[in-house]
Amino acid sequence: MKFDLKTQRYVDWKVHNVTHIKNGYGYRVVLFYMDGTEVVQQKSGFSTKKAASADRDKTMGELYAGTYVVYSNVKMKDFLEFWLEEEMRPRITSGSYETYGNTVYNHIIPTIGQIKMTELKRSHVQELYKETAVRSVSVARLVKTIMNTSMRYALTKKIISVNPAQDVPLPKIVAKKEYHTRSIDVKKTLTVEQILRLIEASKDTPIHMQVLFAVLLGLRRCEINGVKYSDIDYINRTLRVERQLGKKPNTKAKDFPAKTFTKQEIKLKTPSSYRIIPIPDYVFEAILEERKIYEKNRRRRPAAFQDLDYICCSSYGRPRSKDFHWKHYKKLLQENDLPDIRWHDLRSTFCTVLLKNDFNPKAVSKLMGHAKEIITIDVYGDASEIIEDCLEELEPFIEEVLPEKEEDKTDFSEDEYVHCLEKIWA
Structure with missing residues (x-):
C-alpha cells in the first residue's frame, strides 16, 4: 500500500x-x-x-x-488498491470482491492507473467507458459502478475536491438500463406443474431439501447451505434466516482446515436478508424427515460425524459447498424434460408465482429478503410475460403445498404484510 x-x-x-x-x-x-x-x-x-x-x-x-484536498499526490492505481482492500473487502462478499478486483486490475488501472487523482478529469472517465464498452457492455456497466462508488468515497476522504465521474454517461453503444430491472423470460421460470414435477423427482437425490428451500421458500443458494435445525421454530413453523456459508473477508484458504475455506458462516447479503419465513406444511414435514436421517447418521458415526446442525449436509454432517447441487440439478432438469434454467431461477420462480397471483409486492420483498420493494417489482414483476400458462393452477398449488395460517403464527408487525401472509397461507 x-x-x-x-x-x-x-x-x-x-x-x-x-x-x-x-x-x-x-x-x-x-x-x-x-x-x-x-x-x-x-x-x-x-x-x-x-x-x-x-x-x-x-x-x-x-x-x-470543505473542499480542501488532503492527499494531493495519490495516483488512481494506489487509491483503487487501497479502496478495494480497506473499504470494499470487509463489506462485500468474496465473490463480489473478486469481481470488483478483476475489473479494477484488468480494465481501470491499465487505462487510468497512472493519473493523479487531483488531475483526473471527466474526459479521462469518458475515454475509460468508451474503451471498455467496445470490449464488453456488461464490463462497461460494472466499470461505471466502480468509478461512481470509489470516487464518492475519494470525495469523503478529501482525495479529490470534485467527483469527475458524476453524471458521466456510458457511450451510446451501451443501451441505457433502467434502475434494478431485468427482462424475465418465461423460459427461465417454471410453471406450477413443472415445480411439482421437479420437487417429486428430487426426492431421490441429495438435493431434495435444497430444491424445497429454493422454490418454496425463495432462499438464496448460500442461505440454503447455512440453514440449521436450530433456526426452525417448531411450534410456529417458521424459519429464521440469519447466516450464509461462503468465504470470510480478508482470509485465505491456509487459515482454515482443508475443504472448509468456502464453507464459513458469514453475514447475509443485506440487513433485509435477515428475516423470518413461514414454513409450508410440505417443507416442514420434509425437515422432520431429514432430521431423522441426520440423527441416524450421528448415531452410526459417533466419532467421525460433525454435529454442526446444518440441514443440508453430508452423511457425515459436513456442510455442502455452494456448487454441490449443480450436477444433480442439471441431471434433474434433463431427465424430467424441464427448462435448462439456472439454480437462481428457482428463487425467481418462487417470487414470480406470488407476484403473478397479485400478492402485495412489499410482503413479497420481505419474504425474498430484498432491500427495496422496487427490486422485487422490477426484477421479477413483468406481469405480461411471467408464467402465463399457470394462472388457473395457482390456487390449487397454494392450497396443496402451503400451510394454513393460524392465529399468532408469526410475529410480523406490519399489518399489510400479515394480511398478505394470510392470503398466501390460507
Whole structure:
C-alpha cells in the first residue's frame, strides 16, 4: 500500500503565515483529528511571496468550504488498491470482491492507473467507458459502478475536491438500463406443474431439501447451505434466516482446515436478508424427515460425524459447498424434460408465482429478503410475460403445498404484510 488514509475526517485546521522555505517561499497547513493526532503539510516551491500568499488564500478558502484536498499526490492505481482492500473487502462478499478486483486490475488501472487523482478529469472517465464498452457492455456497466462508488468515497476522504465521474454517461453503444430491472423470460421460470414435477423427482437425490428451500421458500443458494435445525421454530413453523456459508473477508484458504475455506458462516447479503419465513406444511414435514436421517447418521458415526446442525449436509454432517447441487440439478432438469434454467431461477420462480397471483409486492420483498420493494417489482414483476400458462393452477398449488395460517403464527408487525401472509397461507 502506497499511502494510508485516516479513518476519520479532520475536525480543525490551522494555516501558518508565508515564510522562506529553502530557496523560495511557502507555508504549512496543520490538520487536527478527533483522536488528537495532527498532520502537517508543507506547501512550498513558490518563487515569490505574492504567489505563496495567493495559494495560501486559496487553501484557506477550500478549508472553509470543505473542499480542501488532503492527499494531493495519490495516483488512481494506489487509491483503487487501497479502496478495494480497506473499504470494499470487509463489506462485500468474496465473490463480489473478486469481481470488483478483476475489473479494477484488468480494465481501470491499465487505462487510468497512472493519473493523479487531483488531475483526473471527466474526459479521462469518458475515454475509460468508451474503451471498455467496445470490449464488453456488461464490463462497461460494472466499470461505471466502480468509478461512481470509489470516487464518492475519494470525495469523503478529501482525495479529490470534485467527483469527475458524476453524471458521466456510458457511450451510446451501451443501451441505457433502467434502475434494478431485468427482462424475465418465461423460459427461465417454471410453471406450477413443472415445480411439482421437479420437487417429486428430487426426492431421490441429495438435493431434495435444497430444491424445497429454493422454490418454496425463495432462499438464496448460500442461505440454503447455512440453514440449521436450530433456526426452525417448531411450534410456529417458521424459519429464521440469519447466516450464509461462503468465504470470510480478508482470509485465505491456509487459515482454515482443508475443504472448509468456502464453507464459513458469514453475514447475509443485506440487513433485509435477515428475516423470518413461514414454513409450508410440505417443507416442514420434509425437515422432520431429514432430521431423522441426520440423527441416524450421528448415531452410526459417533466419532467421525460433525454435529454442526446444518440441514443440508453430508452423511457425515459436513456442510455442502455452494456448487454441490449443480450436477444433480442439471441431471434433474434433463431427465424430467424441464427448462435448462439456472439454480437462481428457482428463487425467481418462487417470487414470480406470488407476484403473478397479485400478492402485495412489499410482503413479497420481505419474504425474498430484498432491500427495496422496487427490486422485487422490477426484477421479477413483468406481469405480461411471467408464467402465463399457470394462472388457473395457482390456487390449487397454494392450497396443496402451503400451510394454513393460524392465529399468532408469526410475529410480523406490519399489518399489510400479515394480511398478505394470510392470503398466501390460507
